[in-house]
Amino acid sequence: MNTYVVEGGIGKCTAFTALISKLTEKDKSPVQIYTPYIDCFASNPNVKLVLEQSLHITDPRILQSDNIFYSEPYKSNFQFGKEHIIESYCKLHGVEFDVNMKPKLYTSQHAEEVKAWKDKNNIDKYILVQFSGGQSPIAYTGQYNNHNPNRNYPPFLAQNIITLLKEEYPNFAIIDCTLPNEPTFLNTIKCDLHWSRIHELLKDSEGFISIDSCMNHFSASANKHGVVLWGSTRWIQFGYSHNTNLQFHMDLEWNESKYVDSDPRNIMIDPNKVVEEFKKLDKSKPVACATN
Numbered sequence: 001m002n003t004y005v006v007e008g009g010i011g012k013c014t015a016f017t018a019l020i021s022k023l024t025e026k027d028k029s030p031v032q033i034y035t036p037y038i039d040c041f042a043s044n045p046n047v048k049l050v051l052e053q054s055l056h057i058t059d060p061r062i063l064q065s066d067n068i069f070y071s072e073p074y075k076s077n078f079q080f081g082k083e084h085i086i087e088s089y090c091k092l093h094g095v096e097f098d099v100n101m102k103p104k105l106y107t108s109q110h111a112e113e114v115k116a117w118k119d120k121n122n123i124d125k126y127i128l129v130q131f132s133g134g135q136s137p138i139a140y141t142g143q144y145n146n147h148n149p150n151r152n153y154p155p156f157l158a159q160n161i162i163t164l165l166k167e168e169y170p171n172f173a174i175i176d177c178t179l180p181n182e183p184t185f186l187n188t189i190k191c192d193l194h195w196s197r198i199h200e201l202l203k204d205s206e207g208f209i210s211i212d213s214c215m216n217h218f219s220a221s222a223n224k225h226g227v228v229l230w231g232s233t234r235w236i237q238f239g240y241s242h243n244t245n246l247q248f249h250m251d252l253e254w255n256e257s258k259y260v261d262s263d264p265r266n267i268m269i270d271p272n273k274v275v276e277e278f279k280k281l282d283k284s285k286p287v288a289c290a291t292n
Contacts, residue, residue, distance in 0.1 A: 043106035133213035150232035231267030
């Protein structure tokens with residue numbers, strides 16, 4: 001049995017789950033995972049054991065592995081800006097990449113808890129939103145800090161989106177899937193569930209609007225369509241083609257010549273455009289990695 005070290009945030013760990021079945025075929029046995037986000041791999045039938053990284057790498061359960069594999073796409077050819085994160089993981093671990101590969105989280109065991117939360121909040125139909133992110137859900141304390149603020153959608157524009165959504169979908173709840181110390185908006189319900197429950201919540205939603213964060217990757221696993229607002233990262237590297245991907249300088253198709261990661265205008269997308277694209281979502285599009 002091999003152990004795979006998977007680091008990074010929830011989104012990155014979720015993306016890695018797209019490889020699990022192929023790694024199992026390659027290794028001819030279930031795999032073992034060592035990661036800060038064990039819930040990304042929990043209940044996966046192809047994962048024999050998942051260990052949280054507060055344990056030392058010399059834990060006997062890791063040292064009994066046939067091999068310990070570690071890869072970091074951010075220190076590889078991924079930096080050239082042409083590989084999707086899943087494609088990069090595939091190349092680094094010697095498995096064939098396919099654009100139809102998608103993340104897979106197993107959260108159905110939380111369905112009753114999610115239903116109880118919706119009942120408590122009198123929620124029937126709903127849309128999920130996430131306009132900020134970038135902090136650990138394990139250790140957030142005090143003031144909200146984000147190492148990459150150019151990924152966050154400005155709160156004033158976010159409130160405009162919510163107002164437009166409530167006008168268009170008056171009978172739908174708008175559920176804000178951010179942590180307690182992140183910006184709060186009028187006419188939303190702050191979700192206080194663990195992030196793994198948010199994945200389960202997404203399955204029965206009308207759809208979602210989010211920045212480049214965990215919801216983007218959850219959507220591929222939950223087979224749910226939405227609008228993703230992109231700032232200082234490329235959607236061809238982190239996005240999925242079943243979603244509508246938007247950036248201030250581009251309209252629905254990626255244009256590398258218009259991309260400057262340090263430009264603060266990247267994320268300044270017109271709220272009216274966002275809601276119009278949400279209304280037009282093609283929910284028949286199959287999940288696939290973004291390639292254009």
